[in-house]
Amino acid sequence: MKKTRIWPWITMLLGSIYFFLPLIATLEFSLRMKREGYSLEAYRVVLADPRFRDTFSYSVIVAVFTILLGVLLVVPTAYWIRLKLPKMRPVVEFITLLPLIIPAIVIVFGYIRMYGSNSVLPFLGTSRGTDLLLIIGYATLALPYMYRAVDTGLRTIDVRTLTEAAQILGAGWTTIIARIILPNVLIAVLSGAFLTFAIVIGEFTIASLLNAPAFGPYLQLMGANRAYEPAALAVISFVITWGCMSLIQFLSRYAPKSATTPQH
């Protein structure tokens, strides 16, 4: 082996150790709940805990609605910006980046102030209102990822010509978005959806300060009071996140191929 080839391998090895060692340690620790040896006891305890099921299912439902809200908001917006207002793209991109600049805690304090039970719009006065606010907050947090994913998807198709081709064949805006644009950026939308899902499942700040029964605060609660269960929960969260990422990779194989580069 040439000398110059060694360094990339060493770098990769060090990187892998840095990345995998804590994961392996967490996994190993989560299996040591029983003194007599390795077992899945911590996982059994976690999965048997009704609070786990309640908070996890609550977060999954919130994630689904967040994804729906995100898709309804982002797909038409990104499409319209590409089609009619290309000069506005930098402005919209900046707006969608704001959730990365403004910390979640600032957003949630803003919500509490704006939508508290004594305000004009007392969303926080009811649990449904809180759920709605939580979904809106999560859609905001996921905006940078969802917008970029959809915008990248739109970049792979000739939005303007496809729109005009559909229009001249008699299609209206709803048909164009639902039957032409959305199916062609579906994989991009799913990428955004899975990223949104991963964000919502692990989010703590907004859920905790809005006092929502979500999975993030439950993780924190367990982490503060138990030894082995938090490690098991961390592994479960990690598996869910990686599962989402794998699904993105898997589904991207089925993306509609661009017709602008024909076979021969």
Next chain:
Amino acid sequence: MAETFLSIKDVSKSFGPVQVVKNFNLDIDKGEFVSFLGPSGCGKTTMLRMVAGFEEPTAGTIMIGDRDVTNLKPNQRNIGMVFQAYALFPNLTVKQNIGFGLKVAGVPKAEIDARVQEMLDIIKLSQFGDRYPFQLSGGQQQRIALARAIAVKPQVLLLDEPLSALDAKIRVSLRDEIRSIQRKLGITTIFVTHDQEEALSMSDRIVVMHDGKAEQIGTPFEIYNHPATRFAANFVGTLNVLDAKVLDPRKGIVAIGEDKVDVGAEIDLSHHAKDGVVALALRPEAVSLGKRKGRDRSVTGTIADVHFLGSVIRMRAKVAGANLLVDTFNDPDQAPPKRGDKVDLTFAAKDLLLLND
């Protein structure tokens, strides 16, 4: 007498301060194939897009049949269109692409299936119905795009440079196919192109466009043989333009270098001449070397280049400081002249074109 089906009256279009189409007028008969021919930026695509409804005219009206469609949306006009970039829907199969317009119109499935099959038969791609666009070649995709456009039985078919993304061989075969299908179905068609060969070979009439205006409207024969302006003459085909000094306008006598030439018609100085000089145009094939029956006008020149192109020999001669291209058929019994040879270049007065600027 053929009836006018598509009427474009006094149409102008401005984008901000820039006027890209200027007072455009055209009547197209039912079933006619009309080409908009011109260089990039001449306004031909903008005019087509106004007919399609993608752009709204700043002034003027567009009528299809008895209907004023000027302010109608594209999906209300019943027009078919084929785009340069194919624009097939990547997520739909060939059959679904062709049937898209019919499905949007709410046509029953059985009827859609029958029409799609009919279209596939017309474009001879029946075996590709279940494929996706990315599995087809460029030529096949454009035929599918044509089938999709005509499946809805449009009143007017618009073709926006549909051949320019294809390679030369497919371009020629597809243009014949498009013309044959158009004739068979009798669809009124507007074809936008910057390729004069396509326009000349396919069209019933050509609109030569320049700087947002219709420079000349006529049959391919008229446009090629009797170009009305210097631009039309230069843009369509190869043309020699010689500047000639007017000696006797009433008798039509001019001087090209040392040679006096009778152009065979009175010269209207106010119309054709500028500072006593007229621009005379001659097609390369209208010029011969030496005497030829019917070609009784001549100028002297010096051969500068000879290009042997097989059946045709193209020569460039210097005449009064200008280049004059001469095309002659190859004669196996007669060798072409050599560079530097002095030659008599003959032509008929009727082939001389007096150009307007």
